Amino acid sequence: MLTHRTVSVGGLRTHIAEQGAGPLVVLLHGWPETSHSWRHQMGPLADAGYHVVAPDQRGYGRTDCPADAGQYTMLHLVGDVVGLIHELGEQEAIVVGHDWGAPVAWHTALLRPDVVRGVAGLSVPPASRAAEPPLTLLRKRIGDGFYQIYFQRPGVAEAEFGADLRTTFRKLLGGSADAPVVRDGEGFLDRFTEPDPLPAWLTDEDVDVAVESFGRSGFTGGLNWYRNIDRNWELLAPWQDRPITPPAFYLCGDGDITRAFSDSSRIAEIATDLRGAVDVPGAGHWVQMERRNEVNAALLDFFKQL
Template identity: 40%
Template structure:
């Protein structure tokens, strides 16, 4: 399945020892960059509703498939997907385009990378807009260790780490079904099923809730993961404890102006301490689930543009 006809054509950019597949719009707005970072199991195409709107609003929009995704490089070493490498790719993109800094927008895992980038390279981040995943406090215990204690071995973050290769194989074998089952909204609440959630989603025939995108749009994600497999993207999860160690001596406070957009029905918990770590944050809540910018594209676009206008006015 080819990517929708009005989606930008990719270019390939060599950065930080890898090649990234990058989609651009608004090149006429050079000097005003905004970089959009997708989550898991996503693709630059996740931002298809935002790209033209931001370009029209005067931004040079740069949307990479991050390492492990789409036609970007998929290194073999697990440690090549830690926060130093992932944030280094984004710094490399800035250097490639000749930008000192940019506004960074992240959703889900992309938000985790944008938070990490802002901690590790604060001078390269002008403003932060993150969707779904709030800032994650670095507590006393490494993140996977903590999750294992709280949620047990079947929690998918833990399972990805403790049983490497198991989920990857199931997802690779059931790519279309898994993606069809995960990109849903209005899923009725149900008690957790035994077993590992992502493996269950890859195997179940029963559709819950409503699709968040057309079959044609979904086909873009399916063909991308059928080509790349899931291991590269899952390796991001396999670096959470490594990231915990890498961030040990970094100041945990993010000073940049930030916008946090939550979906009120998202399974990802809101942060009660967000403003302690991100003192210059504004928060917007939308009536949707996890896939915020695809479920509520107009509302997400309005929230982003309104906030950016306010920042310019300040």
């Protein structure tokens, strides 16, 4: 049975959803999500014999949201995962992440391979540390309107997304965009359609959960992850060119919008024990919700290899 509780991790009150018993699996959500995004994975993975835990990550949902933007670096986020594993009485876990949760999963495997039994990333592949700060490269490649650059301005995206929470989540989760670029005089949401009706995999109740969660937490915590992108590049310099060594797995919808600005061609070089890379035909960005059965089967196949 799925349960919820609060644990202390690194001084933060951290909300977790939890189900099952057995080897620990930690599921890390992305933006703008919470542990609810793994609702279709919790039961099937638990039924297969795993202790499945999905936290609301730092800055989201019912987990604490530090006020200082500097408290959202990749080192803090990896520390939260390691701390959670130990708080649950384990020495290691399989770590799975989607969207922003994927870089956290990949970096947990990079920085602390001793606690990662296996690592899986959905949507976002592992990436080598670039020669220049990431935002500099994004400006050169895509321009100042790219959404990750738009998110750098404190208060701007918060005001846009918070103006009408229901419209925000209907668009972000259920809508579509031709490109994640903000044009002059517009906001990020202006590039998204508002679906009517919602896609079959997304219910009004799911939107209600997002509205309630972000009505409580606000958007600043999650956006602060973006505001540390260049700082992360600086902090991760000691791991330049170091490979990810735990067993690894990657999965992405072939219609995922992140494919336009990420590179999956070098996964096997970066993650040297790659056990599989799966494209899900016809799936978009929210693949674990859109194609739950295929994702669950692929994850369990990877888990069995461990």
